[in-house]
Amino acid sequence: METVIAMNVVSKVFKGKKAVDNISFKIYKGSITAILGPNGAGKTTAILMMLGLLEPTEGSVTIFGQHPKDKSVREKTGSMLQEVSVMDRLKVKEIISLISSYYQYPMDQKLLVEATGLDPADLNRYAEKLSGGQKRSLGFALALAGDPELLFFDEPTVGLDITARRRFWEKVRGLAEQGKTILFTTHYLPEAEDIADRILLFNRGSLAADGSPDEIKARIVKRSLSFLQPADGLDLQQKLLTLPSIDGCYYKDGRIFVTTEDTDEALRDIFTAGLPVKDVRIDQGRLDEAFEQLTMNQEGAV
Numbered sequence: 061m062e063t064v065i066a067m068n069v070v071s072k073v074f075k076g077k078k079a080v081d082n083i084s085f086k087i088y089k090g091s092i093t094a095i096l097g098p099n100g101a102g103k104t105t106a107i108l109m110m111l112g113l114l115e116p117t118e119g120s121v122t123i124f125g126q127h128p129k130d131k132s133v134r135e136k137t138g139s140m141l142q143e144v145s146v147m148d149r150l151k152v153k154e155i156i157s158l159i160s161s162y163y164q165y166p167m168d169q170k171l172l173v174e175a176t177g178l179d180p181a182d183l184n185r186y187a188e189k190l191s192g193g194q195k196r197s198l199g200f201a202l203a204l205a206g207d208p209e210l211l212f213f214d215e216p217t218v219g220l221d222i223t224a225r226r227r228f229w230e231k232v233r234g235l236a237e238q239g240k241t242i243l244f245t246t247h248y249l250p251e252a253e254d255i256a257d258r259i260l261l262f263n264r265g266s267l268a269a270d271g272s273p274d275e276i277k278a279r280i281v282k283r284s285l286s287f288l289q290p291a292d293g294l295d296l297q298q299k300l301l302t303l304p305s306i307d308g309c310y311y312k313d314g315r316i317f318v319t320t321e322d323t324d325e326a327l328r329d330i331f332t333a334g335l336p337v338k339d340v341r342i343d344q345g346r347l348d349e350a351f352e353q354l355t356m357n358q359e360g361a362v
């Protein structure tokens with residue numbers, strides 16, 4: 061497998077606070093990797109270091125074996141960051157032509173417009189007049205303009221409607237099938253689960269988990285056990301935590317979820333103790349549960 065990105069024991073400190081803390085991983089050619097994590101976990105900081113827009117405080121980042129700022133790397137890299145800033149007083153087609161002109165082998169502009177779902181009629185509009193979703197489509201076009209080998213997307217689908225979102229992910233899948241390497245952050249876990257073949261879960265600047273969506277789910281949640289939250293939910297949570305088969309519990313969307321290695325044994329313990337659980341539900345583990353437990357466990361450990 062060809063290594064495209066190597067993060068070697070990388071840390072980034074802002075004013076004495078570690079935003080990224082001793083992170084190491086490699087990303088391989090043709091893979092789609094999602095970086096997940098709560099707000100402030102260090103995802104954007106990590107991406108900015110991979111783009112050469114921030115220097116690590118410690119450790120090193122190499123892209124295609126070079127420093128991220130190396131000209132050869134920039135020519136092979138495209139990115140769409142959270143803030144899509146458009147140039148004032150330029151039409152969409154002028155911006156696309158301008159950015160494409162920076163590259164030796166730009167993508168055909170007609171294909172580019174098709175790929176991003178921009179309406180050809182939008183090409184003659186001033187970019188600052190585009191809607192939020194259309195600006196993101198333009199951002200996508202600009203990321204693809206140089207027909208890059210490696211693409212970074214920071215929260216790419218925020219503000220996109222369902223159709224635009226589906227089109228975006230179909231295109232991303234197609235790009236990966238062509239051998240391009242994709243890295244993206246998202247807060248929409250189902251997207252990560254559907255699209256990514258690997259998830260890097262960040263928490264407080266560290267890597268809390270690294271694996272395929274299935275591996276991450278299997279690592280933590282085999283199956284999940286939950287009940288309706290009663291009026292005295294705190295009391296029930298405290299009682300649940302005294303049972304030997306239950307490792308932890310948390311509240312979400314009106315229900316109490318239980319962390320356990322063995323749902324059968326947990327249920328036996330709950331009924332033996334006579335706890336007043338209602339509407340018992342056993343589900344296959346979901347990624348958001350794994351995510352919640354992994355970040356919750358780490359918080360508990362700090």
Ligand SMILES: Nc1ncnc2c1ncn2[C@@H]1O[C@H](COP(=O)(O)OP(=O)(O)OP(=O)(O)O)[C@@H](O)[C@H]1O
Pocket residue numbers: 074075078079097098099100101102103104105106
């Ligand atoms: N330029 C900066 N100066 C000072 N602190 C910063 C700077 N950039 C980020 N931070 C801090 O570093 C930490 C990580 O921020 P980062 O933006 O990387 O998180 P994130 O995981 O991308 O969050 P979100 O999901 O909210 O986008 C936060 O505590 C943030 O306040």
